[in-house]
Amino acid sequence: MSELLFELDDPGSASDYLPPLDVPEAPMPFAPRPTLDLPELDEHSVVRHFTRLSHQTFSIDTHFYPLGSCTMKYNPKLNEAIASLSGFAGAHPLQDEQTAQGWLEVLFRAQNVLAQIAGLDACTVQPLAGAQGEFAGLLMIRAYHDKRGEGQSRRRIIVPDSAHGTNPASAARCGYAVTSVQSNAQGNVDMDAMRTALGSDVAAVMITNPNTLGVFEAQIEELCAAAHQTGALVYMDGANMNAILGQARPGDMGVDVMHFNVHKTFSTPHGGGGPGAGPVAVRAILEPFLPVPHVKQTESGAFMWDWERPDAIGSLHGFRGNAGVILRALTYILRHGGAGLQRVSSDAVLSANYILARLKGAYETANPNGCKHECVLSAAKLKAEHGVSAWDIAKRLPDYGFHAPTVYFPTIVKESMMIEPTETETKATLDAFCDAMLQIAQEAITDPDMLRHAPHTLKVGRLDEAGAAKCLNLCWTTPQEAEECETPGPAKRELAGASTY
Amino acid sequence: MPYFALTPADRAAMLETIGAPDTDALFADIPTALRDRAALAFAAMDGGLSELSTRRALTGLAAKNTNAEACxxxxxxxxxxxFVPAAVSALASRGEFVTAYTPYQAETSQGTLQVIYEFQTLLCRLTQMEMANASLYDGATGLAEALIMATTATKKKRVLLPRNLSPAYRRVAATYTQGLPIELEEVPFDPKTGTLDLEVLQTALQSGDVAAVVVAQPNFFGVLEDAQVISEAAHASGALLISVFNPHSLGILPPPGSYDADIAIGDGQSLGLPLTFGGPGLGLFCCKQKFSRLAPGRLVGLTSDEQGRRGFTLTLQTREQHIRREKATSNICSNQALCALVATIYLATVxxxxxxxxxxxxxxxxxxxxxxxxxxxxxxxxxxxxxxxxxxxxxxxxxxxxxxxxxxxxxxxxxxxxxxxxxxxxxxxxxxxxxxxxxxxxxxxxxxxxxxxxxxxx
Missing domain, CATH: 3.90.1150.10 (Aspartate Aminotransferase, domain 1)
Structure with missing residues (x-):
């Protein structure tokens, strides 16, 4: 536990950073606020405070971080160096486009190369994260059906039950009803259930390929054709693109629109939860609906903002999206080229299958026939026989120096643990992780109680998550108030650990 | 090739453990025609540059941009x-912060979580609002989320947006609400003062079916509104007041809480973030605590471990998409956490x-x-x-x-x-x-x- 900024408050100790005012002081035409209750610290104390907090954070730079569905790969330092160049960091999006040709070219090249990777015709880099990419893609689908006069009749989106939670949530944000379709025993979309669900009132099918069990949907072309036959479009969640870069392109599969999570596939840092970016690539039929402004190149070769797009869905951001994130992704793509990106998927899939091969004796798996970039194991047997859950295993791994995998997602596998190693871990690291997982499986038999109280080596032990929701404290007031819970909220039990992207 | 950790010998050993003849065999479930087309397309891609060449190419593009260092x-x-003190970027660029994931595993993410809790508290103090979330994408999407929350909370559809609110915010609000039962209505400004036309506002509020009134303080023209009067008018008709604020200005301007805003949103870029062509920015979202279960995005709460030691964790996750799916309060997942870290360090420093x-x-x-x-x-x-x-x-x-x-x-x-x-x-x-x-x-x-x-x- 570290002291809070508010406990370190030492009024009057803040450094000054500005020269004295060099213009005449005029009377203020408003009454300035009487008090401003912010803490003051000397700069050295600030540096020490945040440096100490950084030490209490597992990260890619410090630990193996095999969170399934999150693609926690090494974040190259070059990306950060490029993004901090003053020509990029110091430019304003509303300055004259003639003075921002370098930035516009970055975004234009990103639009093109991402469309190429997707096997689709056009791309917007404006969406700010995967969830907003989904929202944008569905709005384009909605606009497409509206334009064809079918907007009123197509009110449903089909989403497999294994999908990320953002899929149905984004559909709801577009005013759509969501129909959930069950997966079959192999974790694939059940084609019979899909055909039953499809109909003239369906606007789109949302799929994830490879799916959240780390399995490539072998019937993907059949599925797309079935959707298209009924007039529905196919949206693909690109969260798992790290598995298929250069191995299969969504556009070739029959997908009409997809988003990328550049903070997964293209190595931009997760930053403790963001910022990300969620570019959306589309087939030509959806191109008129891309958000504004879009970057285009004129015949003279100059780049410009294109606002003259009457069918556009609108804008998704106050400016131009998370441009700094797109720049990092483009840097990564340029560094790799086509062959490098194919190596990415190839090594990522190899590493995941290696972990699967080493651990499938100790844990049950949802991937009996191998996996793509991530494998899904289950602690159901350990839970039944020894009372040790996936949650306990997740909490024990940090004691061995590893971050936990994603647990309890996908929800269609009991006690699931979704492990995604990525292509940037050494075999020695993969082996050490597998050794730890095997050791923990042994501990579940020999010392289950110890596991149920893990972790044991961190600054804090297992935290009371349900208690946090019950006695809600989101803001530090006074120590007395903070430590007592006088007005407990509804004792709704938090679903422990369900985590996706 | 860059950044790969496996050697040819590693790959061979791993394939042997797996029992596969080569890595191609691991992709045998993908139809051959799809693989061939992808291979062809990727062979035609540019790139595969050394670090030096990549840096040269992008430095060349950076040099084409007029920027605030030079002008x-x-x-x-x-x-x-x-102006941003040097300590801010030095601390915010620490790899432990930059390369961490969302703090779903609380025990391994105490640093990130404490920073967010401090961010929430700093925002509450700056705005005098009761609660703040862990960030949204930017100010414009923050407003869209606020409109959706206000219409849900009041079960009313009409929302009054001033014409002197940022056009970008109005554009994003229109995009976000197009599929939802929300009606956006524009309130004109006084052409002399640039402030919201109070007479039109009063008339629009008469029917009592307005969910929320939005006021930008200062407004897009830089002009200060009489927020207190607008707040009273909104509340008298049963509407919520949504304040759009610039956090930097709150160093001297009266905070949204002082005029009883129900929801306050803004963009935190002015708290230590570079321009970066407009993004990443930082969506600030504050509201009264009675709306906590309707709020969008992540929240960090105080808790303790089994030995009673203080700690922090994500909380009220049952509002969020990964649990509530289509019934979630928002679809947001990734937010702007690293930008919230920058704002926290900036405020702590100055x-x-x-x-x-x-x-x-x-x-x-x-x-x-x-x-x-x-x-x-x-x-x-x-x-x-x-x-x-x-x-x-x-x-x-x-x-x-x-x-x-x-x-x-x-x-x-x-x-x-x-x-x-x-x-x-x-x-x-x-x-x-x-x-x-x-x-x-x-x-x-x-x-x-x-x-x-x-x-x-x-």
Whole structure:
């Protein structure tokens, strides 16, 4: 536990950073606020405070971080160096486009190369994260059906039950009803259930390929054709693109629109939860609906903002999206080229299958026939026989120096643990992780109680998550108030650990 | 090739453990035709550059952009060139913060979680609101989320958006609500003062079916509204008040909580973030605690471990998409956590006195620049309302023309309001932060004098 900024408050100790005012002081035409209750610290104390907090954070730079569905790969330092160049960091999006040709070219090249990777015709880099990419893609689908006069009749989106939670949530944000379709025993979309669900009132099918069990949907072309036959479009969640870069392109599969999570596939840092970016690539039929402004190149070769797009869905951001994130992704793509990106998927899939091969004796798996970039194991047997859950295993791994995998997602596998190693871990690291997982499986038999109280080596032990929701404290007031819970909220039990992207 | 950790010997050993002849076998479930097409397309891709060549290529593109290191910026319009102490980026670029994931596993993420909790608390104190979330994408999407929350909370559909609210915010609000049962209604501004037209507002509120009134303080023209009066009018009709604030201005301006805002949103870029062509920014979202279960995005709460030691964790996750799916309060998942970290470090570094000083200098420099420009012939004030650090002037020439010529003086000039307001032809929105020096302001005034004199005598 570290002291809070508010406990370190030492009024009057803040450094000054500005020269004295060099213009005449005029009377203020408003009454300035009487008090401003912010803490003051000397700069050295600030540096020490945040440096100490950084030490209490597992990260890619410090630990193996095999969170399934999150693609926690090494974040190259070059990306950060490029993004901090003053020509990029110091430019304003509303300055004259003639003075921002370098930035516009970055975004234009990103639009093109991402469309190429997707096997689709056009791309917007404006969406700010995967969830907003989904929202944008569905709005384009909605606009497409509206334009064809079918907007009123197509009110449903089909989403497999294994999908990320953002899929149905984004559909709801577009005013759509969501129909959930069950997966079959192999974790694939059940084609019979899909055909039953499809109909003239369906606007789109949302799929994830490879799916959240780390399995490539072998019937993907059949599925797309079935959707298209009924007039529905196919949206693909690109969260798992790290598995298929250069191995299969969504556009070739029959997908009409997809988003990328550049903070997964293209190595931009997760930053403790963001910022990300969620570019959306589309087939030509959806191109008129891309958000504004879009970057285009004129015949003279100059780049410009294109606002003259009457069918556009609108804008998704106050400016131009998370441009700094797109720049990092483009840097990564340029560094790799086509062959490098194919190596990415190839090594990522190899590493995941290696972990699967080493651990499938100790844990049950949802991937009996191998996996793509991530494998899904289950602690159901350990839970039944020894009372040790996936949650306990997740909490024990940090004691061995590893971050936990994603647990309890996908929800269609009991006690699931979704492990995604990525292509940037050494075999020695993969082996050490597998050794730890095997050791923990042994501990579940020999010392289950110890596991149920893990972790044991961190600054804090297992935290009371349900208690946090019950006695809600989101803001530090006074120590007395903070430590007592006088007005407990509804004792709704938090679903422990369900985590996706 | 860059960044790969496996050697050929590793790959061979791993394939043997797996029992596969080669890596191709691991992709045997993908139809061959799909694989062939992908291989062909990727073979045609550019790239595969060394680090040195990549850096050269991108440094070349960076050099084509006019930027705030090289020029004086008097352009704001929602994104501001403030001074940021060196300690901020030094701390915020620590790899432990930059390369961590969302703190779903609380015990391994105490650093990230404590920072977010401190961020939430700092925001509550800055705005005098009861709670803040862990961030949204930006101010514009923050407003969209606020509108959705307000209509859910009040079970009403109508929302009043002022025309003097940022056009970008209005655009995003329209995009976000197009599929939802929400009606956006525009409230005009007083053409003399630039403030919200209170009479129209009162009339629009009469029917009592308005979910929320939005007020931007300061508004897009930089003009200060009578937020207290607007708040009372909204509340009297049963509507919520949504305040759109600039956090930097709260160093001296009365906070949204002081005029009883129900929801307060803004963009945190002015708290230590670079311009970066507009993104990543930082969506700030604050509200009254009674709305906690309707709030969008992540929240961090205080808790303790089994031994009673203090700790932090994500909380009220049952609102969120990964649990509630289509019934979630929002679809947001990834947010702008690293930008929230920057804002937290910025506020901790400058402290109350530093923020007050920066905000106060911004106002005084803006006021000095405005007065100096207004003394020039053919230039007059466009709106009479009091301002913070942005103000409007009516020019004798088009703003685009002025800006073209200002560039020759190394100055990035004001925002052209006619881009969004056809009725404001020739009206320029200037901005001055604490970073502009008297010398730069005087150079601006002299350049504007030269440009406008030449043009009007031509």
């Amino acid at each position: 004086s910026y008097f352009l704001g319009a929602g994104l501001y060139d403030h 402290g109350a006195s530093g923020l007050r000083e920066a905000a106060s200098q911004s106002f005084h420099k803006a006021d000095f620049a405005r007065q100096s420009l207004e003394k020039l012939p053919h230039i007059e004030r466009a709106f009479s309302g009091a301002h913070f650090h942005e103000w409007t002037l009516l020019l004798p020439i088009s703003v685009a023309e002025l800006n073209q010529k200002l560039l020759e003086h190394g100055i990035v000039g004001p925002y052209d309001l006619s881009r969004d307001y056809p009725e404001l032809e020739g009206v320029a929105l200037f901005c001055c932060t604490e970073k502009r020096t008297r010398e730069e302001i005087e150079a601006l005034v002299e350049a504007v004098r030269l440009i406008c004199t030449t043009v009007s005598t031509a």
